[in-house]
Amino acid sequence: xxxxxxxxxxxxxxxxxxxxxxxxxxxxxxxxxxxxxxxxxxxxxxxxxxxxxxxxxxxxxxxxxxxxxxxxxxxxxxxxxxxxxxxxxxxxxxxxxxxxxxxxxxxxxxxxxxxxxxxxxxxxxxxxxxxxxxxxxxxxxxxxxxxxxxxxxxxxxxxxxxxxxxxxxxxxxxxxxxxxxxxxxxxxxxxxxxxxxxxxxxxxxxxxxxxxxxxxxxxxxxxxxxxxxxxxxxxxxxxxxxxxxxxxxxxxxxxxxxxxxxxxxxxxxxxxxxxxxxxxxxxxxxxxxxxxxxxxxxxxxxxxxxxxxxxxxxx
Numbered sequence: 001x002x003x004x005x006x007x008x009x010x011x012x013x014x015x016x017x018x019x020x021x022x023x024x025x026x027x028x029x030x031x032x033x034x035x036x037x038x039x040x041x042x043x044x045x046x047x048x049x050x051x052x053x054x055x056x057x058x059x060x061x062x063x064x065x066x067x068x069x070x071x072x073x074x075x076x077x078x079x080x081x082x083x084x085x086x087x088x089x090x091x092x093x094x095x096x097x098x099x100x101x102x103x104x105x106x107x108x109x110x111x112x113x114x115x116x117x118x119x120x121x122x123x124x125x126x127x128x129x130x131x132x133x134x135x136x137x138x139x140x141x142x143x144x145x146x147x148x149x150x151x152x153x154x155x156x157x158x159x160x161x162x163x164x165x166x167x168x169x170x171x172x173x174x175x176x177x178x179x180x181x182x183x184x185x186x187x188x189x190x191x192x193x194x195x196x197x198x199x200x201x202x203x204x205x206x207x208x209x210x211x212x213x214x215x216x217x218x219x220x221x222x223x224x225x226x227x228x229x230x231x232x233x234x235x236x237x238x239x240x241x242x243x244x245x246x247x248x249x250x251x252x253x254x255x256x257x258x259x260x261x262x263x264x265x266x267x268x269x270x271x272x273x274x275x276x277x278x279x280x281x282x283x284x285x286x287x288x289x290x291x292x293x294x295x296x297x298x299x300x301x302x303x304x305x306x307x308x309x310x311x312x313x314x315x
Contacts, residue, residue, distance in 0.1 A: 004065050005043030007075045012038045021073055028071060034064040041065070041074075082164035082261060083107040087176060089114055089135040091243060092169040092192060094125035095250035097139050098146070103258055108143075109160050110136035111176075165260060167253065172211065181205050181296060186260070188270065190253045195242075195279035197249045199256060200270040201288065208272045209290030216291040245279075252277070 006012070012021045018031035019038040030038055033056060040050045051061045068074050084105055086097055089112040097108055113134040120135070121128045130138035166172070166180050166187035180187045184206060190199045203210050209217075256270055276284045290296070 003043050003046050004041050004069075005075050006041060007073060010073045021068065028067075028073075030064065034060055037061055037064055041068070043075075083109065083162045084257060085109040085111055085160045085163035085166050086168070087111045087166065087172060088169035089116075089120065090169055090192075091120075091246035092190065092249045092253070093135075094120075094139055095247055096167070096169060096253050098125050098143060099250050099254040100257060101143055101146075103254055105257065105261075107162070108140075109163055110139050111160065112136060165257065167257060169249070169253065177211055181210055187211075188253075188256060188260070190249055190256075192245055192249050195245065197245065197252065197277040198274055199249075199252050199277070200274040201272055202256070202260070202268050202270040204268075204271055205296070209288060210294065210296040213291040213294045213296060214274075214288050216294060217288045220291075248277075 006021075009023045010021065011023070012019050014020075015029060016031075018029050018035040020027050020029055021038060022028060033054075036054050037050050037056065037060075040053060045053070047061045047065055048058055050056075051058045065074065082105075084100060084107065086093060086100075086108060088096075093112065097110060100108060113136050116126055116130045116133050116135055116138050118128060118131055120126050121131060125142050126138055127142075130142070133141075163185065166176065166185055168176075168187070168189050170189075170191060172180070172187065172189060177187070179185075180203070186202060186204050188200065188202045189211070190197065192198075201211070201214060202208070256268075260268055272289060273285060273287045276286070278284075
């Protein structure tokens, strides 16, 4: 357990040679050597540091923390999150930034700096008051307003160099795609087209194919090439997507990003995979494999093997 601390409303006090822990209405008495660890559960030490401070076995501290957590006396720790760089300036990008922050991804770098237009302010995060401001500034200010009202603290990331993940609600600019591959940064794309949403692929440089691999696959005797090409790789896709569709796209993209930080990279379901969600909520899943003609880092590390593609539809 990482840096455990007591939940709001929970307190502890010496009692009968041990430590009472509770909220005044219900509580439990911790006795024995584990009682000495109670004052050290303050969010500044992990379980090994608590054990070392008191010369206790780590399993003793772990058992104590597990018991306190099961009783509801420890604060819920947010899953690890990192710095996310967001590209795109459509409604989905606005809502994605807000969704990520509200879900605990507090370090966001908004990369699009084009001026906000009246079309951008149509009912998502931005309002007509932001027209003319750089997109990144306008979205950050709006999130800061929400943060102020919720009495929490905004933690802006210092620069894109700190980003662990690049995401976009439109096709990545070619120079961004190249930079992500050069620096080994994972990147994930989503888009809206008409009444459908496409989510993926997640590119893991050196471990999966890249976006160029996907494009080459699309052009290799794929009966669905035209629809996938339009859905994934157009420079500007449905900037004026209906608000409910943009909200759904942002929510799904946000969940995929949280999954990236929760499970790591190699097991992420969108690695080399694209989901298409239709207006009927039917989901089709298309898996790609690296292309032998691409020459990306996948080829350098693992060779040209298993170069077919797969397609499954899920109802």
